[in-house]
Amino acid sequence: MKRPATYKNCLDRLLTLLDFEKFSGPRGPRVKFNLSRMYALLSVLGDPHKNGRVIHVAGSKGKGSVTAMVSSILCSNGYQVGMFSSPHIHTFRERIRINGKPISKEVFVDLVEKVWPMIQEIGSRTSFGAVTLFETLTAMAFVHFKESKTDFQVVEVGLGGKLDSTNVVDPMVTVITPISFDHMHILGDTLTDIAREKAGIIKKGVPVIVAPQSSEPMEVIRNVARTKDAPMLEVESDFEWLLNNRDLKKQSVRIQTIYKTYFVNLSLLGNYQIANAATAIGVVERLQSLGHGISSDAISQGLENVVWPCRMEVLQDSPILVVDGAHNPQSIRSVMASLPTYFDFNKLVVIFGTSRDKDLEEMIKEISLVRPTVVVVKSRHPRAADPDILFKNFQNYQISVSTNKSIADAIEYGLDAAGDRGLVLVTGSLFVAAEVREIVLDIDPELYF
Incomplete structure (x- = not known):
């Protein structure tokens, strides 16, 4: 049967x-x-x-x-x-x-x-x-x-x-x-x-x-x-x-x-x-x-x-934690340009992870223009880019950059580094944004990989 x-x-x-x-x-x-x-x-x-x-x-x-x-x-x-x-x-x-x-x-x-x-x-x-x-x-x-x-x-x-x-x-x-x-x-x-x-x-x-x-x-x-x-x-x-x-x-x-x-x-x-x-x-x-x-x-x-998660979505307000699935240079540019219009903050921390097939150098260039503190991460998706490659690209712009073994660690580090009046932006990939959302909102994910 x-x-x-x-x-x-x-x-x-x-x-x-x-x-x-x-x-x-x-x-x-x-x-x-x-x-x-x-x-x-x-x-x-x-x-x-x-x-x-x-x-x-x-x-x-x-x-x-x-x-x-x-x-x-x-x-x-x-x-x-x-x-x-x-x-x-x-x-x-x-x-x-x-x-x-x-x-x-x-x-x-x-x-x-x-x-x-x-x-x-x-x-x-x-x-x-x-x-x-x-x-x-x-x-x-x-x-x-x-x-x-x-x-x-x-x-x-x-x-x-x-x-x-x-x-x-x-x-x-x-x-x-x-x-x-x-x-x-x-x-x-x-x-x-x-x-x-x-x-x-x-x-x-x-x-x-x-x-x-x-x-x-x-x-x-x-x-x-x-x-x-x-x-x-x-x-x-x-x-x-x-x-x-x-x-x-x-x-x-x-x-x-x-x-x-x-x-x-x-x-x-x-x-x-x-x-x-x-x-x-x-x-x-x-x-x-x-x-x-x-x-x-x-x-x-x-x-x-209308509800559409991971599009400049605010997950907490002190420090401000924003997730956005921007994954190409133009989208990254739009998000970075919107931040000072929509949020009041005195320090910016960017948690960044993306996919191998994306325009890594141009996205990193757009982020580096505003001189944030950066934490590079890797999602569980098979297309995720190597954090070491991201790390080296950010270093070329002589900004503060670090890498964390897990996205959970990156969130903790980012919020601490931002301070009460800072802003943490998670971007570069919907996959990274989703994982942060799951951790912060205690959502049980479907795992395929």
Whole structure:
């Protein structure tokens, strides 16, 4: 008699699949990306991705935040909202949400049991090759959203856009958040190449909301939108926003769109989160123009209640302890620039760890510009960079740097070094930020490595 599947059994089963998140740079497995395998998998599952009201979000920075904001606004208006995002912070179940809440272990098990026979069937067809972990999770999300009879689905791209496994949807609106250098071994070596991949989610005649961009990616996006007759809203040129006030829990902002002025208490801190909120409002206003009722109160409430951990998140206030998963030079620059605007402190300690495939030298350069005390660490993730390499790079800038054997030790050291009026920033990787969050908030993590 077959034993009932458990959550751990299902996780173990999924972790036998190819997972590109474990690999760094060109040393990872060589796979030709295309969508034929994903379409085949969804076909044998009954095409659960079809006929949903989808908002599809791509970008290098802020795509998770915008996804969470749009989802929160729609939930605040009473809609049943499915959300798919990656990576997760503490558990795989976070990647698939209904009304902002991660699916339960029971639902997760049920979904794995439903899709697993099809995973094996597609994998046995030599023309397609083995289904990946991300493709499986994407299929699980679509199955669950269909079964949950969602009113809307807010779907975040995993990597790139054009050939990402989420790019099988027929969206109502597409969104492109700021594009920067990231995943260059897959997406290309120039911003033009990367933008071309991200812009691959733009569909013929489907409105596209574009967050602030540098000139090179914006030109690519404009050309693709023009070619596909996709109405385009450029948030930076069409909207205005202003920070009015802030504390450790929220920021009060004014956002002026083409149609209306919004006064919002935004729960996520950082100048870039105001731009993300403006982008989310642009999405919602487009949905309104398509005939979907969404009140101004729902917009304000959704942005005030949105929860998106490890994005300039304050874990304690004396000394101030902030975690932020910035993992490329542009994101690091944004975080460092936001600190003096949002916090009052007399000393800065940075706990830094990142992945091998990231632009270590440029991130370290951005941090070193403000002359903090630095502690380098290593997360448990297989892609984690060697702390000795980070240590030597920081030493090149002649700043105070040390290394700790454990992240727990680094937190203790950092808080002590900062003093009561100091600030400790944990950054460089979502994996490092997540581990700090687990220690400080006493969260029991899922361990895979």
